[in-house]
Amino acid sequence: MHKVKGVVSKGKNQPVSVETILVPDPGPGEALVDVLTCGVCQTDHHYVEGGVGDDYPFLLGHESAGVVSAVGEGVTEVAVGDHVILNWRAVCGECRACRKGQPWYCFATHNATQKMTLEDGTPLTPALGIGSFAEKTLVAAGQCTKIEAELEDHQYAAVGLLGCGVMAGIGAVLNTGAVQRGESVAVIGCGGVGAAAVAGAALAGATTIIAVDLDDEKLATARKFGATHTVNSKEQDPVETIRELTGGFGADLVIDAVGIAPTFKQAFEARDLAGRMVLVGVPAPGTTWEIPLDEVFGRGGSIKSAWYGDTLPSRDFPMLVDQYRLGRLDLDGFVTERIGLGDVEEAFAKMKAGRVLRSVVELDRPGTGAEERGAETGVAAPAGAAR
Structure with a gap:
């Protein structure tokens, strides 16, 4: 049994706290991971708000890179000493x-069987089956994707983000939207996931990449990731502008990275005939949309939602790490600041404010203790940073 520090949500809308x-130790099929980095994701805050159930206390964190420190019986995917990215789609190989x-649609993904607990024995529910706002975490071995590439220590903060939000945006374009070289792509909503969708469109070779948002700073950030055009939807009609920028036709692929009824409708209408749209922004429960059925038929094409960007971690993570190392994918650009465990509550506030x-x-490396870091922070937020 290992006693470590972790960030816990003890009740709905309560401030999170660093707890022991x-x-x-790992049992059959499990791996113990020394966590190196963990991104602060909107999904973690959904747990705090009660949006992912009420099975408190939650051990938060899931966008992570780490080092395997022990494995249980029968584990062959990874070995002690392997650097890994954690994922929440450990495929079963047996479901329909x-x-x-x-x-990538696996309906029976694996998590660790044993429970992590508070010191008093209270079981913790790990966020997305990971719980990596902690010095160590216990996961199913299939939740570990080995990083074969040699990386500098500071680069793990960037590649760890492939574990959730960045992968969701890139995957929505590459996998769900299946963008082809030379196509046009519009992305509505340019927070973290939307910016990743822009980066994915650039990586895939789209020649017209249109970023849409209400915030000029987010649009400036989208340009850094490869947007060729930007549209402030407070000042311009996004549907008409997307059509103007695509020869009057509409985009081949439109990504809704917001997930509200107005942006869904905009995405639907901004497609070319037979164009595709992908919903990757997570809608609030009960959100509805109304589009005449004859328009659905008349426009053709497809309307899809992206679950984790239809990602298969064993396929996608290594490929994207290689693209990062080759300088074709700016994962470093997504890291706004580097913080300690004690700064997660403040980071949630910055995230909600779009900063x-x-x-x-x-x-810290195993044995040094994150509690010694206190609230040490890293780099300041760059201009134009967005959620």
């Missing part, structure tokens, strides 16, 4: 999606 937690050859793309917790 107990992490067991996996049997159809679509493991950062990602705050990233960096934990």
Whole structure:
């Protein structure tokens, strides 16, 4: 049993706190991971708000890179000493999606069987089955994707973000939207996921990449990731402007990275005939939309939602790490600031205010103790940073 520090949400809308937690040694099929970095994601705050159930206390954190420190019986995917990115789609290989050859839809993903707890024995619910705002975490071995590439220490903060938000945006374009070289892409909403969608469109070779947002600073950030045009939707009609920028037709692919009824409708209408749209922004419960059925038929194409960017971690993470190392994917650009465990509550406030793309917790090497870091912070937020 390992006694470490972790960030815990004890009740709905209560401030999070750094607590001592107990992490067991790995059992069959499990891996113990020394966490190096963990991004502060909107999903973690959904747990705080009660938007992902009420099974408190939650051990937060899931966008992580780390080092495997122990493995349980039967584990062959990773070994002690491997650097890994953690993921929340540890495919089972047996469900109906996996049997159809679509493991990125796996409906029975694995998590660790044993529970991490507070010191008094209260079981913790790990966010997305990971719980990596902690010095150590216990996961299913399949939640570890090995990083084969040699990286500098500071680069793990960037590649760890592939574990959730950045991958969701890139995957919505590459996997769900299946963008092709030379196509046009419009992205509505340029926070962290939307900016990642812009970066994915550039990586795929789209020639017209249109970023849409209400905030000029977020639009400036989108340009840094590859947007060729920007549209402030407070000042211009986004649908008409997207059409103007695409020869009067509309974009081949439109990404809704917001997830509200007005942006969904804009995305639907801003497509070319037979164009595709992808919803990757997470809607609030009960959100509805109204589009005449004859328009759905008449426009053709497809309307899809992206679950984790239809990501298969074993396929996508290594490829994107390689693209990062080759200078084709600016993962460093998503790291707005580097912080300690004690700064997560403040990071949530910055995220909600749209002041950062990602705050990233960096934990000390095993044995030094994150509690000694206090509230040490890293780099300041750059101009134009957005959630």
